[in-house]
Amino acid sequence: MATRTDAPTRREQILREAARLFAERGFHGVGVDEIGAAVGISGPGLYRHFAGKDAMLAELLVGISGQLLTGGRRRVAEAEGGAEGLLDSLIEGHIDFALDDRPLITLHDRELDRLRDSDRKLVRQLQRQYVELWVEVVREVYPELTEPAARSAVHSVFGLLNSTPHLGRPGALPGRTGTAELLHRMARGAFGAAGVTPGA
Amino acid sequence: MATRTDAPTRREQILREAARLFAERGFHGVGVDEIGAAVGISGPGLYRHFAGKDAMLAELLVGISGQLLTGGRRRVAEAEGGAEGLLDSLIEGHIDFALDDRPLITLHDRELDRLRDSDRKLVRQLQRQYVELWVEVVREVYPELTEPAARSAVHSVFGLLNSTPHLGRPGALPGRTGTAELLHRMARGAFGAAGVTPGA
DNA sequence: TCCACTAGTTAATGAGCGTTAACGCAACTC
DNA sequence: GAGTTGCGTTAACGCTCATTAACTAGTGGA
Numbered sequence: 001m002a003t004r005t006d007a008p009t010r011r012e013q014i015l016r017e018a019a020r021l022f023a024e025r026g027f028h029g030v031g032v033d034e035i036g037a038a039v040g041i042s043g044p045g046l047y048r049h050f051a052g053k054d055a056m057l058a059e060l061l062v063g064i065s066g067q068l069l070t071g072g073r074r075r076v077a078e079a080e081g082g083a084e085g086l087l088d089s090l091i092e093g094h095i096d097f098a099l100d101d102r103p104l105i106t107l108h109d110r111e112l113d114r115l116r117d118s119d120r121k122l123v124r125q126l127q128r129q130y131v132e133l134w135v136e137v138v139r140e141v142y143p144e145l146t147e148p149a150a151r152s153a154v155h156s157v158f159g160l161l162n163s164t165p166h167l168g169r170p171g172a173l174p175g176r177t178g179t180a181e182l183l184h185r186m187a188r189g190a191f192g193a194a195g196v197t198p199g200a
Numbered sequence: 201m202a203t204r205t206d207a208p209t210r211r212e213q214i215l216r217e218a219a220r221l222f223a224e225r226g227f228h229g230v231g232v233d234e235i236g237a238a239v240g241i242s243g244p245g246l247y248r249h250f251a252g253k254d255a256m257l258a259e260l261l262v263g264i265s266g267q268l269l270t271g272g273r274r275r276v277a278e279a280e281g282g283a284e285g286l287l288d289s290l291i292e293g294h295i296d297f298a299l300d301d302r303p304l305i306t307l308h309d310r311e312l313d314r315l316r317d318s319d320r321k322l323v324r325q326l327q328r329q330y331v332e333l334w335v336e337v338v339r340e341v342y343p344e345l346t347e348p349a350a351r352s353a354v355h356s357v358f359g360l361l362n363s364t365p366h367l368g369r370p371g372a373l374p375g376r377t378g379t380a381e382l383l384h385r386m387a388r389g390a391f392g393a394a395g396v397t398p399g400a
Numbered sequence: 401t402c403c404a405c406t407a408g409t410t411a412a413t414g415a416g417c418g419t420t421a422a423c424g425c426a427a428c429t430c
Numbered sequence: 431g432a433g434t435t436g437c438g439t440t441a442a443c444g445c446t447c448a449t450t451a452a453c454t455a456g457t458g459g460a
Binding site: 025026028029109110111114146148151152155157162163166167179182183185186187188189192193194196 | 225227311352363366368383386390393
Binding site for chain 3: 431432433434435436437438439440441442443444445446447448449450451452453454455456457458459460
């Protein structure tokens, strides 16, 4: 547990820079020499830390999915109030992630197909569990939603929350907390509107 | 104008298949031989129709952005009721596009960086105009939104609407019209919630 | 009938890039 | 102080892939 605040290890440096570069120019658009240069070593030196370029992407994507799922489960376990507060907690967690790790969010649904079958299956499974976790909570807050509708709504809200990379880079927007609040309100509004049946 | 219902020309075939393949595996992940094979000719034969692989992507992305902007402007011009109805019309148009041309929607924000500077600038400009068109209408319907907030909200709603590629491929969802209605309601709900000021 | 043009073909070229080989060198251990 | 191990380096290999060259068959006027 002492590693938490230690200087980042080489592996972590590499992963961070690789994530940034992959997000900027795509997995195939980035060369190993570039990744190496970004951490001050050159090209093949990376192979002391990773089996290959694919392995970096795999570790990144599995890590993201796992982190999201773990965070979601923790929030479910720690939930005190009712489902309402829990949903707010999930939204808040997802927004924090989207705002703090934009490159990872970008990677998350862009480069999944570049993985080996086994890794891709694992990532898909983690993603599915995360979605199902949300679906349950959403249906508790909005019982009028059918399960397929709730699942669609969750995917769509993820699309909304994950739009942060498209928001102006520096700060034409109301600042971090303002953006987080705006996204939060919009997510709740979207779920609420999903619930009203159109025929009634 | 007779070309509308004619058999698709070779160029159009190629563009359609290229869009599908680029969306599935990324620009760099697809070879020209594959694109050729998808339309029944082989590899270098494509060069009778396009200057190169880059040119295909450029034409696709410029086409998408242009179509969106043109459609949006047409709706603004044809608007009869107030801003409310116009906003609904814009949302409807965007949803139609997202549902009918999923591969293009995917490409739209994934592969922009692979373009030559001039093309990228053009696409960005078209996108920006499309966003601004929405921002104006949104602010008319929700006057309490500041301009930056409205712009963020528009981007986020685009994220929501463009999430269609992530919705289950065949039809675990309520069918096309059901999905369209769900997305529409969520978009309106998101905008509405963006408008309420948190402090009040 | 000949010419020109369109739309293909296969073979060759050349660049880029992931990966491996071979080697160097501090730091730590016994 | 000799050996091992961790972490780099540069050079070379081999493959993929976009692009070009060279060539061919059909088609539609003049």
